[in-house]
Amino acid sequence: MLGVSMNGLIQVMDPMTFGLLFLGTVIGLLVGALPGVGGRNALAILLPYTFVLKPATGIAMMVGLMAAVNTGDSITAILFGIPGSSGPSATVMDGYPMAKRGEAGRALGAAFMSSMIGGIFGALVLAVAVPVLRPLVLTFGTPEMFMFAIMGISMVVVISGKALVKGFIAGGLGLLLGAVGTNPQSGVDRWTFGLPYLWEGVPLVAVFLGMWTLPEVVEWAIKGTSMAVDSSGTETGMWEGCKDTFRNWGLVLRCSAIGTWIGFLPGLGATVSEWISYGHAVQSSKDRGRFGKGDVRGVVAPESANNAKTGGSLIPTLAFGVPGTGSMALILAALMVHGLTPGPDMLTKHLDFVFALVWAVAIANIIATGVCLFTTRQIAAIIRMPPYILVPMILVLIAVGSLEVTNQWEDLIFMLGFGVLGWILKLAKWPAMPAMLGLVLGPIAENNLYLATSIHGFSWLRRPIVLLIMVFILISTIYSMQRVRLSKRRSLEHVHQQK
Amino acid sequence: MMTRDKMKKSFMLISLFFVMVAAGEIWGMRAASAAPFYEGKKIVFVVNASPGGGTDLFARMYARFLPRFIPGHPSIIIENQAGGAGVIATNYLYNKAKPDGLTVGTVTNGDIGLQMMEREGVKYDVTKMPIIAAMVEVYFAYLRSDLTGITRPGDLLKTNVQLIGGVSALGNPIANFQDIFMSEILGIKSFRLTAGWKGAGDRRIAFERGELNFHTEPPLMYRAAVLPLVKQGKVLILFQNGIIKSDGTIVRTKTLQDVPTAEEFYKELFGRAPSGIAWEVLKQQIMAGNIAKTLALPPGTPDSLVMELRQAIRQLWRDPEWLKESEKMFGIAQTPPDTLSGEETQEMVKMILNPPKEVKEFILRRVQSK
Numbered sequence A: 001m002l003g004v005s006m007n008g009l010i011q012v013m014d015p016m017t018f019g020l021l022f023l024g025t026v027i028g029l030l031v032g033a034l035p036g037v038g039g040r041n042a043l044a045i046l047l048p049y050t051f052v053l054k055p056a057t058g059i060a061m062m063v064g065l066m067a068a069v070n071t072g073d074s075i076t077a078i079l080f081g082i083p084g085s086s087g088p089s090a091t092v093m094d095g096y097p098m099a100k101r102g103e104a105g106r107a108l109g110a111a112f113m114s115s116m117i118g119g120i121f122g123a124l125v126l127a128v129a130v131p132v133l134r135p136l137v138l139t140f141g142t143p144e145m146f147m148f149a150i151m152g153i154s155m156v157v158v159i160s161g162k163a164l165v166k167g168f169i170a171g172g173l174g175l176l177l178g179a180v181g182t183n184p185q186s187g188v189d190r191w192t193f194g195l196p197y198l199w200e201g202v203p204l205v206a207v208f209l210g211m212w213t214l215p216e217v218v219e220w221a222i223k224g225t226s227m228a229v230d231s232s233g234t235e236t237g238m239w240e241g242c243k244d245t246f247r248n249w250g251l252v253l254r255c256s257a258i259g260t261w262i263g264f265l266p267g268l269g270a271t272v273s274e275w276i277s278y279g280h281a282v283q284s285s286k287d288r289g290r291f292g293k294g295d296v297r298g299v300v301a302p303e304s305a306n307n308a309k310t311g312g313s314l315i316p317t318l319a320f321g322v323p324g325t326g327s328m329a330l331i332l333a334a335l336m337v338h339g340l341t342p343g344p345d346m347l348t349k350h351l352d353f354v355f356a357l358v359w360a361v362a363i364a365n366i367i368a369t370g371v372c373l374f375t376t377r378q379i380a381a382i383i384r385m386p387p388y389i390l391v392p393m394i395l396v397l398i399a400v401g402s403l404e405v406t407n408q409w410e411d412l413i414f415m416l417g418f419g420v421l422g423w424i425l426k427l428a429k430w431p432a433m434p435a436m437l438g439l440v441l442g443p444i445a446e447n448n449l450y451l452a453t454s455i456h457g458f459s460w461l462r463r464p465i466v467l468l469i470m471v472f473i474l475i476s477t478i479y480s481m482q483r484v485r486l487s488k489r490r491s492l493e494h495v496h497q498q499k
Numbered sequence B: 001m002m003t004r005d006k007m008k009k010s011f012m013l014i015s016l017f018f019v020m021v022a023a024g025e026i027w028g029m030r031a032a033s034a035a036p037f038y039e040g041k042k043i044v045f046v047v048n049a050s051p052g053g054g055t056d057l058f059a060r061m062y063a064r065f066l067p068r069f070i071p072g073h074p075s076i077i078i079e080n081q082a083g084g085a086g087v088i089a090t091n092y093l094y095n096k097a098k099p100d101g102l103t104v105g106t107v108t109n110g111d112i113g114l115q116m117m118e119r120e121g122v123k124y125d126v127t128k129m130p131i132i133a134a135m136v137e138v139y140f141a142y143l144r145s146d147l148t149g150i151t152r153p154g155d156l157l158k159t160n161v162q163l164i165g166g167v168s169a170l171g172n173p174i175a176n177f178q179d180i181f182m183s184e185i186l187g188i189k190s191f192r193l194t195a196g197w198k199g200a201g202d203r204r205i206a207f208e209r210g211e212l213n214f215h216t217e218p219p220l221m222y223r224a225a226v227l228p229l230v231k232q233g234k235v236l237i238l239f240q241n242g243i244i245k246s247d248g249t250i251v252r253t254k255t256l257q258d259v260p261t262a263e264e265f266y267k268e269l270f271g272r273a274p275s276g277i278a279w280e281v282l283k284q285q286i287m288a289g290n291i292a293k294t295l296a297l298p299p300g301t302p303d304s305l306v307m308e309l310r311q312a313i314r315q316l317w318r319d320p321e322w323l324k325e326s327e328k329m330f331g332i333a334q335t336p337p338d339t340l341s342g343e344e345t346q347e348m349v350k351m352i353l354n355p356p357k358e359v360k361e362f363i364l365r366r367v368q369s370k
Helices: A003-013 A014-034 A039-051 A055-080 A089-098 A104-128 A130-138 A142-153 A155-160 A163-179 A205-225 A238-247 A249-266 A269-283 A299-318 A328-337 A352-382 A387-402 A409-427 A434-454 A464-498 B002-035 B054-068 B083-096 B109-116 B172-187 B199-211 B219-231 B261-270 B277-290 B303-317 B320-328 B342-353 B357-369
Strands: B041-045 B075-080 B104-108 B131-134 B138-143 B163-167 B189-194 B214-217 B235-240 B290-295
Touching: A003 A014, A003 A055, A003 A352, A014 A039, A014 A055, A039 A055, A039 B054, A039 B172, A055 A104, A055 A205, A055 A299, A055 A328, A055 A352, A055 A387, A089 A104, A089 A299, A089 B002, A104 A238, A104 A249, A104 A299, A104 A352, A104 B172, A130 A299, A142 A155, A142 A269, A142 A434, A142 A464, A155 A163, A155 A269, A155 A387, A155 A434, A155 A464, A163 A434, A205 A387, A205 A409, A205 A434, A205 B138, A238 A249, A238 A299, A238 A352, A249 A269, A249 A299, A249 B189, A269 A299, A269 A352, A269 A434, A299 A328, A299 A352, A299 A409, A299 B199, A328 B054, A328 B320, A352 B083, A409 B357, A434 B189, B041 B054, B041 B138, B054 B075, B054 B104, B054 B290, B054 B303, B054 B320, B083 B109, B083 B342, B104 B109, B109 B277, B109 B290, B131 B342, B138 B172, B163 B172, B163 B199, B172 B261, B172 B277, B172 B357, B199 B214, B199 B219, B199 B357, B214 B219, B219 B235, B235 B261, B277 B290, B277 B342, B277 B357, B290 B342, B303 B320, B303 B342
Parallel strands: B041 B075, B041 B104, B163 B189, B163 B214
Antiparallel strands: B104 B290, B131 B290, B138 B214, B138 B235
């Protein structure tokens, strides 16, 4: 095994391969940082070039790009509250408040370092798990997928803080929005108003940018001041952020494991892994008061999870030929053209190639973090720019980002419409994030619930892993609610004592 | 004062100048008309799906190879317009794109199916769009013999075991093919389809896991993933839909030479050829399943340009590199006899969209009953 692994490393360290891996990684960072370009668009453009290269070289470049996108998109998430193109990123929950407080450098440092560790962790697991990859993936059926989606949704309790009822209502609103579209089982259109645009559901990225990012930008424009309240630590906190990652090493490793695990399961996606990790960070902390207001652990947890996911998500692609995302589908296409058909043979006959990819993921993560740390000062300084320059710039990014999927005017209308809703929620101090969580995870949960029930009847409720997750969700929900009640009582007592 | 001679001289010079300019113009025009239409031009492929999917890869494959064979070697760029199950981009192609030969779009059998179902929001008529190329897709069906106890095709007719297959959505040609063939034509009462699966790959994992025990997919993973399972005694391969020709005959695709077509499978089981309304509907669904993806132009595009592009595709078929790569990418080499020409596809689209009345009623009734 070690010999094969070294063989893989030698393939990646070939000057041409390494050079293109570096190039792919840098492109990935740029694409990740610019909402609207999207990793898969970049991969689609790269695809034909990889056909003329050696398989390991071409595919290493693509994998490097994909791995670095996750690192790059934390930049815009932290600085401007703009999520990645895959959905609502949990990093904005604490990363963005940190930037507002003047700790952009620290937040970025923590994000980059934890991304790297997560990425390497994911690659390592991929390497170690090779012999058990296929049985591992086959353990999880539709009932388990449903339970994972529910676990993600249950994080509404965690992120709503004291505003539990408001959080539940917002989450419910998100679930309702997630139900819009043509139901695949019955073919019935739900609230599509005869518009083909809505057949596939509400446009996630446009809604997210409208509901979450636009109100932030508007508020900031109204204030007319520089974004960070106190920007003294903007450029200097980077090393502090890196140290934060190591201070919370247990959390980083646990969240990397969560990310890798969710990555194994095709169809769940980055959102589930990020939010389950975020929820885990909140629940496992003794002092959770600062979460949502700029706690560095809220950055470290989702960032390590989303980079770890890349290693995990290569597994269904390589071992079964099942791409979990559009990006993976493009990598699969590149494999096919090179005559490397995924499947059982991949893990026996082409093992050195699998290891080359493992190394590519790990090295891409190191390069990405290196490049980012090197430029953090300059990146963080962006938010010192006066609002009359930054606000229009971000508005353009939001508009272009909304147009990513369909290139239709409706994308902009939706973004603006949900921007108004987001603004109202903001004024009324309602949390918008639970709505986003419901919107993304609702359809995953619904579909898997339907499939689980139509295949297994209700016997799926007795499956051991289902029961285990169920118990976990119940305990964590009750525990969280109990803590909220206790802290409310304490603050009431505190008020009484003061009187 | 200018002398008469001088005036004459300058007049002649000016005339000469104009003559030269005119000659130059004419010469230039000649040169321009001799240059191919597509020289220095840019063709946009409007893809009605997001990057990474089958439709996108199909368009990108053509975009990469085709410029070499079009006179003038234009550049081809891809523009993804996903959403609305592809209808948004197809509406755009039909109603808004200029018919100048510079916009080409992907039109899928999903779009054709939605037009046939007269779905609200569909504002195109595929029969009026010149088609230049098609990607033929063939599906084959197999089941878990270890879980169902079905080890020979004959067992299928006697089984009481619940057979569960999966599709992305009910009502598409692939779903209809399985449903009509298994339930109506073979008369297997215990056959059922579940809908909502993301793709063929997800269904194969569910199949290997045992959640599904019947599965249908394109031949892409036939050798790598399915044959090993046959060797292990876990899987029995049943039939393929096959490729239907314009004269109604159905043939096996090259990749699946050993797998009988649905028609042959029926003959083997019952000793006679299938017939009746259900079979007519099935043939129509096989046809719709075959022309999975097409490259089409806005209606009104000049015939000369359509011919030029179709000619380029005929030349592309002869390219050995195309043969090799398209087979690797799609599991079926996209050259005849495993693919259809633009003209053939056009005819088939007309047949699918103008079916005999009883065929259309049969399909609508089945979809509504679900």
